[in-house]
Amino acid sequence: MARLNQADLNDINRSFEDRSPLEILQWAHEVFGERIAVLSAMQRAGCMVCHMIGQHKLDIPVLFVDTGVNFAETLETRDRLASEYALKMITLAPTQTMEEQTREFGVLYLTPEGQKKCCQMRKTDPLLQAKGRYDCLIGGLRRAEGGKRGNVPILSIDPQMNCIRANPLANVTDEQLKSYLAEHQVIVNPLHAQGFTTIGCNRCTTPVLPDEPKRAGRWRHLGTWSAYCEINPTDRDGGLSKWIDLPVDLIDRLLGQKSDFAI
Numbered sequence: 098m099a100r101l102n103q104a105d106l107n108d109i110n111r112s113f114e115d116r117s118p119l120e121i122l123q124w125a126h127e128v129f130g131e132r133i134a135v136l137s138a139m140q141r142a143g144c145m146v147c148h149m150i151g152q153h154k155l156d157i158p159v160l161f162v163d164t165g166v167n168f169a170e171t172l173e174t175r176d177r178l179a180s181e182y183a184l185k186m187i188t189l190a191p192t193q194t195m196e197e198q199t200r201e202f203g204v205l206y207l208t209p210e211g212q213k214k215c216c217q218m219r220k221t222d223p224l225l226q227a228k229g230r231y232d233c234l235i236g237g238l239r240r241a242e243g244g245k246r247g248n249v250p251i252l253s254i255d256p257q258m259n260c261i262r263a264n265p266l267a268n269v270t271d272e273q274l275k276s277y278l279a280e281h282q283v284i285v286n287p288l289h290a291q292g293f294t295t296i297g298c299n300r301c302t303t304p305v306l307p308d309e310p311k312r313a314g315r316w317r318h319l320g321t322w323s324a325y326c327e328i329n330p331t332d333r334d335g336g337l338s339k340w341i342d343l344p345v346d347l348i349d350r351l352l353g354q355k356s357d358f359a360i
């Protein structure tokens with residue numbers, strides 16, 4: 098094993114700026130083989146990634162974290178994507194039901210500190226159950242989302258999951274996303290058509306007005322305190338400051354080099 102930090106990815110990230118989402122997906126499939134998965138909350142960008150994987154038969158499984166308080170429309174979108182695009186969908190879940198959690202800790206999502214704990218237990222911890230199974234997780238983060246996503250790298254490290262995070266849609270604009278979804282008639286969460294610009298748990302997500310920021314509907318009841326659940330390391334302060342450990346031959350494939358760590 099050898100260590101990889103975010104700066105090690107600078108050159109490859111620079112070279113990926115001109116590559117299309119599909120080229121990046123195909124590259125990732127080739128480099129990571131069976132140790133790769135998509136992580137999707139079944140929002141528009143994730144649906145675009147799912148469509149590409151299905152259409153190009155990339156045979157990459159899709160991970161979905163079911164917090165137990167997702168909208169019914171989100172679960173239906175997951176099931177439709179799986180059956181109509183022939184995807185292997187893997188659902189991860191928290192150890193406690195929301196009822197059990199509430200009995201033990203109270204209604205956590207009503208305060209900023211409680212929200213962090215609830216998101217940790219219902220989103221991040223379930224994903225951590227898959228730690229060690231994948232060397233790369235593909236996401237749907239885009240720079241056009243603004244906020245903490247405004248400079249999201251195409252490839253980044255995830256020290257918690259000890260894997261690479263790849264965001265092949267990082268450079269996709271709102272217009273490009275919209276036209277891809279329309280052109281290919283991609284299955285999307287019907288809640289988007291009801292004013293939900295982003296979609297999380299039913300307890301913490303509302304639609305937004307046309308002049309509001311895209312993420313205004315997330316944790317609206319907490320004011321400006323919370324805007325991200327932090328399941329994505331690039332949304333966390335200092336999330337890229339550590340390193341990950343990967344097999345040397347994988348790092349060579351990833352960086353397109355031949356290392357001699359015996360020297």
Ligand code: SF4
Pocket residue numbers: 164166205206211212213215216217219220297298300301326
């Ligand atoms: S979005 Fe709300 S309900 Fe869902 S895990 Fe986070 S705090 Fe809990």
